[in-house]
Amino acid sequence: MNDRKDTIITLTINGQETAVPAGTSLLEACASAGAFVPTLCYLEGVCSNASCGVCLVEVEGARSLLRSCVQKAAQGMKVNTTGPRVLRARKTAVELILANHPQDCLTCARNGTCELQSLSERLGIREIRFPRTKKKLPIDRSVAGLVRDNDKCILCGRCVAVCKDVQTVSAIDFAGRGSRTRIAAFMDRGLAGSPCVQCGQCSVVCPTGAIIERDETAAVWRALADPKKTIVVQTAPAIRASLGEALGLEAGTLVTGKMVAALRRLGFDKVFDTQFAADLTIMEEGSELLARISGGGTLPMITSCSPGWIGFIETFYPALLPHLSTCKSPQQMFGAIAKTFWAEKAGLDPANVGVVSIMPCTAKKREAGRPEMVGAWQWWKEKGTVPEKPFADVDWALTTRELARMIRGAGIDLATLPEEDFDDPLGRSTGAATIFGTTGGVMEAALRTVYELVTKRSLPSLDFTAVRGLEGVKEAEVDLDGTKVRVAVVHTLGKARIILDEIAAGKSPYAFIEVMTCPGGCIGGGGQPVNIDAAKRLRRNKAMYVEDLRLPIRKSHENPAIGALYADFLGKPLGHLSHGLLHTKYKARKV
Amino acid sequence: MSAASQAQVKNVERNSLDAIIKKKQGRPGALLGILEEAQGLEEHRYLSEISLRQIAEGLDLPLSQVYSVATFYSYFNLKPQGLHSVVVCRGTACHTRGSLELLVEAVDRLGIEDFREEEENSATTLDGFATVRTVACFGQCALAPVVEIDGEMMSRMTVGRLVSALAKLRKGGPK
Numbered sequence: 001m002n003d004r005k006d007t008i009i010t011l012t013i014n015g016q017e018t019a020v021p022a023g024t025s026l027l028e029a030c031a032s033a034g035a036f037v038p039t040l041c042y043l044e045g046v047c048s049n050a051s052c053g054v055c056l057v058e059v060e061g062a063r064s065l066l067r068s069c070v071q072k073a074a075q076g077m078k079v080n081t082t083g084p085r086v087l088r089a090r091k092t093a094v095e096l097i098l099a100n101h102p103q104d105c106l107t108c109a110r111n112g113t114c115e116l117q118s119l120s121e122r123l124g125i126r127e128i129r130f131p132r133t134k135k136k137l138p139i140d141r142s143v144a145g146l147v148r149d150n151d152k153c154i155l156c157g158r159c160v161a162v163c164k165d166v167q168t169v170s171a172i173d174f175a176g177r178g179s180r181t182r183i184a185a186f187m188d189r190g191l192a193g194s195p196c197v198q199c200g201q202c203s204v205v206c207p208t209g210a211i212i213e214r215d216e217t218a219a220v221w222r223a224l225a226d227p228k229k230t231i232v233v234q235t236a237p238a239i240r241a242s243l244g245e246a247l248g249l250e251a252g253t254l255v256t257g258k259m260v261a262a263l264r265r266l267g268f269d270k271v272f273d274t275q276f277a278a279d280l281t282i283m284e285e286g287s288e289l290l291a292r293i294s295g296g297g298t299l300p301m302i303t304s305c306s307p308g309w310i311g312f313i314e315t316f317y318p319a320l321l322p323h324l325s326t327c328k329s330p331q332q333m334f335g336a337i338a339k340t341f342w343a344e345k346a347g348l349d350p351a352n353v354g355v356v357s358i359m360p361c362t363a364k365k366r367e368a369g370r371p372e373m374v375g376a377w378q379w380w381k382e383k384g385t386v387p388e389k390p391f392a393d394v395d396w397a398l399t400t401r402e403l404a405r406m407i408r409g410a411g412i413d414l415a416t417l418p419e420e421d422f423d424d425p426l427g428r429s430t431g432a433a434t435i436f437g438t439t440g441g442v443m444e445a446a447l448r449t450v451y452e453l454v455t456k457r458s459l460p461s462l463d464f465t466a467v468r469g470l471e472g473v474k475e476a477e478v479d480l481d482g483t484k485v486r487v488a489v490v491h492t493l494g495k496a497r498i499i500l501d502e503i504a505a506g507k508s509p510y511a512f513i514e515v516m517t518c519p520g521g522c523i524g525g526g527g528q529p530v531n532i533d534a535a536k537r538l539r540r541n542k543a544m545y546v547e548d549l550r551l552p553i554r555k556s557h558e559n560p561a562i563g564a565l566y567a568d569f570l571g572k573p574l575g576h577l578s579h580g581l582l583h584t585k586y587k588a589r590k591v
Numbered sequence: 592m593s594a595a596s597q598a599q600v601k602n603v604e605r606n607s608l609d610a611i612i613k614k615k616q617g618r619p620g621a622l623l624g625i626l627e628e629a630q631g632l633e634e635h636r637y638l639s640e641i642s643l644r645q646i647a648e649g650l651d652l653p654l655s656q657v658y659s660v661a662t663f664y665s666y667f668n669l670k671p672q673g674l675h676s677v678v679v680c681r682g683t684a685c686h687t688r689g690s691l692e693l694l695v696e697a698v699d700r701l702g703i704e705d706f707r708e709e710e711e712n713s714a715t716t717l718d719g720f721a722t723v724r725t726v727a728c729f730g731q732c733a734l735a736p737v738v739e740i741d742g743e744m745m746s747r748m749t750v751g752r753l754v755s756a757l758a759k760l761r762k763g764g765p766k
Contacts, residue, residue: 135710170653175662180710184662186654187640194655591654 011077026068026079027055035081038090038119040097041156042069043205044533046166049157053093054119057081065089091123097154099130101208108152108209113530115207116154133179142190144369145198145214145362145526150182153210159183159202166519167493169312171196183210195591197311199493199517200362200399200526213362213399213527217406220396223354224267230346231354232270233263234334234426237278237437238360238522239400241543245536246404246529247414252539254547257419262407263358264420273422274357275429277334278436278445280565281305282556284582285327285442286450287573289512293483298322300488300503300510303442305329307367308517308526310586312493317500318588326583330436331357331364332373334426335393336581339376341569342426350380351387354395360437360525363517364397375581399527428561431462431547431554438544439491439521440467440474443514447478447487449557454480462554470520470534470541473498475510491516491524604632608642612649622650622660626667635671635719665712665726673715673722675760677701678739681708682728685736689750693738696750697723700757721760 007022011029018033030037041052048069056065060078065086080086098120105111140148157174160183164170171194175184185194203211223231244253263271289301304310304325313320328336334357339350357364367373373393380386398406407414422428432448435441444464451459466476467489474489488510490496496515502508518524523540524532553559570577611628615621629642638661647657661667679685679694698706698714701721706714713724731737734746740756 164653164656170655173653173655173659175659177663177665184655184658186643186658195653 009073009075011073011075011079013079014081020073022073024073026057026059026066026071026073026077029073030057030068030079030081035079037068037081038122039069040094040115040119040154040207041158043158043161046205047156047158047161049161052097052154052156054090056086056089056093058083058086087123091125094120094123094125095129098125098128100132100134101154102151103128109212109215110206110209110530114209115531117208135180137182140185140190141214142192143196143198143214143366145365146191146196146200146203146211147214148183148191148211150184150210152208153183154208155181155183156207158205158207159211162201162205163196165494167197167199167201167312167517168497169195169197169199169493172202193591195315197308197315197493197517198363198366198526199308199311201518202526203362204524204526204528204530204532206530213401214365215402215405216365216396216398217402217409220356220398220406223356223395229352229354230269230348231267231356232272232338232342232426233268233356233358234272234274234277234331234338235259235263235358236274236331236360236522237434237441237544238525238528238540239358239403239437240434240547241437241523241540242360242400242528243404243407244414245540246400247407249414250539251529251536252541252543254543255414256547257421258414258417260422261417261420262412262414265412265417266406266410268356270423270426271420272334272338272426273429273433274330274334274359275433275436276426276559276561277330277337278433278442279430279556279559279562280333280337280582281327281330281436281442282432282445282449283562283566283573284333284578285325286446286453286556288325288327289446289450290454291574293485293511300508300513301325302513302515304584305436305442306515306517306522307361307363309493309496309515311363311366311589312496312517313500314586314589315591316497317504320500320503321586321588323503324586326585328373328375328582328584329364329367330433331359331397332367332375332393332584333582335368335373336375336379337565338426339391339393340379340581341565343376350376351391355393357394357397358400358403359397360400360522360528361397361518362399362526364527368392368394368397372584379577379581400525400529401527404529425561425564428559429551430556430559431549431551432556433559434547434551435544437522438541439470439516440464440489440514441521441544442516443467443476443487443489443512445556446512446514447476448555451478451480452555452557454483459555467514468545470538485511487512487514489514491521492519493517605641605645607632608645609649612646616650622646622652622657623664625650626657626661630667633671637668637671668713670713670715671719672713673719675721675741676724676739677721677757678724678726680729680731680735680737680739681725682732682735684732685728688735690736690738692750693736693748693753694723694725696753697738697757700754 008019009022010019013033013035020029037055040054041049050067050070055068057068058080137150240256244255245251260271302323335355343350343353374390376393377390432445467474472495478485520537524537647654677697703714715722729737736748738745738748
C-alpha cells in the first residue's frame with residue numbers, strides 16, 4: 001500500500017464517498033466524512049493503545065469489527081459506523097468497563113467532565129449488566145498536587161503515554177496482569193516515591209476521575225470566612241484565557257475583567273495579579289542574564305518559572321542545576337512581596353495575611369509548599385516581629401478547575417458580571433507579563449526588556465514572532481548592539497531533554513533558554529480545563545497575544561508599579577532584598 | 592551469620608547481578624533474561640527492590656517499566672519464596688475435579704492465613720517453610736487435578752495424598 005500523504009484514496013463511509021490522504025486512520029477518515037466515532041482510550045498525538053474497544057467500525061469483507069483508531073483507511077473500503085452490530089459491540093465494550101467502575105458519579109470530581117460518563121449517556125446505557133471483578137485499591141494521596149484513585153481507572157493508558165512519551169518522566173506504568181492490572185508507580189508505592197514532577201498532564205488526559213488535582217477549595221472557603229484574616233488572591237496569566245472555558249464558554253475566551261469581579265464576589269479582600277510578579281521576574285531574570293553574559297557566569301541560563309520543570313531538572317539532570325536562573329517563579333515572588341512590602345504598607349500582621357494563587361498548574365501546589373519558600377517570614381524575623389512558626393509565602397495554590405468549582409458553587413454567573421480592574425499596586429501589569437502564559441512568552445517578555453536595557457533604544461517592533469507558536473523547539477537570535485544572543489524556547493519535558501543533553505555534551509549554542517513543562521506552556525497546564533485538544537490549545541495561545549495587545553503597556557520595565565516597588569522597597573534588581581525575597585536555590589532530588 | 596558476612600554475601604550478589612546486566616545489555620529482550628537470572632541469584636528466589644533498582648539503573652530504564660515487566664509475568668516473585676513450593680492447578684478441568692478443595696487443604700495444612708485466590712496467586716508461610724501458588728493451567732488436563740510439589744508433578748491428586756505429601760515435606764522430604 002502506498003502510504004505517502006500526498007496520495008489521495010477514496011472510500012465509502014456510511015454510503016458517502018470520501019477522499020482522504022493515504023495513511024489517514026479510519027477514525028480520522030470517518031471524522032472528515034462527518035461520521036462521528038466515539039473514542040475513549042485514544043487521544044490524538046498521545047495515545048492509541050486500541051485497548052478500550054469503543055471506536056469499533058464495520059468494514060465490508062473484514063472478519064471482525066475494526067478499531068478505527070489504529071486501522072488505516074484503504075482504497076475502496078466500505079465502512080459502516082452506525083449499524084446494529086457496531087452499536088451493540090460499542091455498548092458492550094463500555095458496559096464491561098462500567099462493571100468495575102464505581103457508580104459514584106454524583107460525588108466525583110469529574111462529574112460533568114467525565115468522558116466515560118458522557119459516553120455512557122451517549123450510548124444509552126441504563127443498567128450495569130456485568131458483576132464487578134476487581135479489588136478496590138487504596139487511593140494515593142502521597143503528593144501535594146495530585147490524587148490518584150485506581151478504582152476509577154479504566155486502564156486506557158493515556159496517563160502512562162503522556163508521562164512516558166510526552167514528558168519522559170515515566171513515573172507510572174501498567175503493573176500486574178489480567179484482572180489485577182493497574183496503573184502503578186514503582187513497587188506500588190505512591191507518586192511521592194516516584195520521579196513524578198506533578199505536572200498534572202495525566203490529570204488533564206485522564207478520561208475519568210482516576211487522577212485529579214488535590215482539591216483545596218474547602219480550606220480556601222474557610223480562610224475567606226475567617227474575619228481575622230486578610231485573604232488576597234493572585235491570578236496567573238493563563239487563567240484569563242481558560243477560566244471561561246472551564247465555565248462553559250468557548251476555548252480561548254478572554255475573561256480578565258469578569259474573573260476579577262468573580263474573585264471579589266467570592267470574598268477575596270484584594271484581587272491582585274501574578275502578572276505583576278511576572279514583570280518583576282523579567283526585571284530580575286533579565287538583569288541576571290545580562291550579569292551572566294558580562295560576568296562570565298554559567299550559560300546558557302534557563303528559565304525557572306515552571307515548577308514541573310524544576311522538579312524534572314532536580315531529578316534527572318542535577319549536574320545542570322547551575323544553568324537554572326535563581327529567580328523564584330512569579331507565584332513565589334508575588335507571595336514574598338505581598339507578605340512583606342504590601343502587608344507592611346497596609347499595616348497588616350503578615351501572619352494574618354493569606355495568599356491564594358490561581359494557577360493553571362498542579363505542580364504549583366508542591367512549589368508553594370517547599371520548605372524554603374518562606375522568604376517573607378525570614379524578612380519579618382530579621383525585623384524581630386514574627387511568630388516562631390514559619391508561614392508560607394503562598395498559602396494555597398488552586399488550579400483553574402478548582403476556581404471554576406468555587407465560582408459555580410457560589411452561584412456566580414460569569415456572563416452577567418461586570419468587567420472590573422485588579423487592585424493596586426500588585427494588580428498592575430503589562431502585556432509582557434500576560435504572554436508568560438504561553439510557550440515563548442517569557443522569552444519574548446525578557447527580550448523586550450533586555451534589548452532596551454542594553455541598547456537604551458526603543459524596540460522597533462515588540463513582536464518576537466520567531467519564539468511564538470506551538471512548535472516543540474523554537475530558536476531566535478537577537479542583536480544587542482553588536483552582541484549576538486542566541487535563544488531557544490521549548491515546551492514539554494521530552495523536548496527539554498533534547499536541549500539538556502545538548503548542554504551536557506557542551507554543544508549548546510544558546511545563551512538563554514525558556515522551558516515550560518506543559519504542551520503549549522501554561523495555557524496547556526496540568527491544572528487547566530480537561531478535554532483539551534490541539535485546536536483548543538491554539539485558541540488559548542492566541543488569546544494570550546490578544547490580551548498582550550489590549551494592554552496599554554507591553555514592556556515589563558515600563559510597569560510603573562514595578563518602578564515604584566524598586567524605588568520604595570527593593571532598591572535595584574539583584575540587590576540585597578531581591579536576593580532574600582525573589583531568588584532561591586535548587587537541590588538534586590533522589591528517587 | 593554475622594552482619595559483616597551478611598553484607599559480604601550481599602556484595603557478591605550485587606556484583607554478580609552487575610556482571611549479568613553487562614553481559615546481556617543491548618540485546619533485544621535483555622530485561623526479561625536479566626530478571627530471570629536476578630531471581631535465581633537471590634536466596635529466596637525473588638526480585639528484591641534492590642535488584643530491580645540495580646537493573647533499571649544498569650539498563651537505563653525507568654523503574655516503573657522494570658516493575659511493570661516484573662509484575663506482568665507470574666514467573667517472577669516480588670516477595671521472598673518459601674523453602675518448598677506447592678503449586679495447585681486451577682484450570683477448568685482441575686477445578687471440576689476438586690482443585691479448590693486441594694488448594695484450601697494445602698493452605699490450611701501449611702498454616703497460611705487469609706489467602707485470597709482472586710487477589711493474589713501465591714502466599715508463603717510466615718516461617719518461610721513453603722509457598723502455595725496457583726496456576727491457570729499446567730496443560731495436563733487429562734490427569735486432573737494436578738498439583739506440583741517442589742517441581743514434581745502429581746496427577747489425579749486426592750486430599751489424602753496431598754496431606755501425606757505435605758506431612759513428608761514437614762519431616763524433611765525433598766530438598
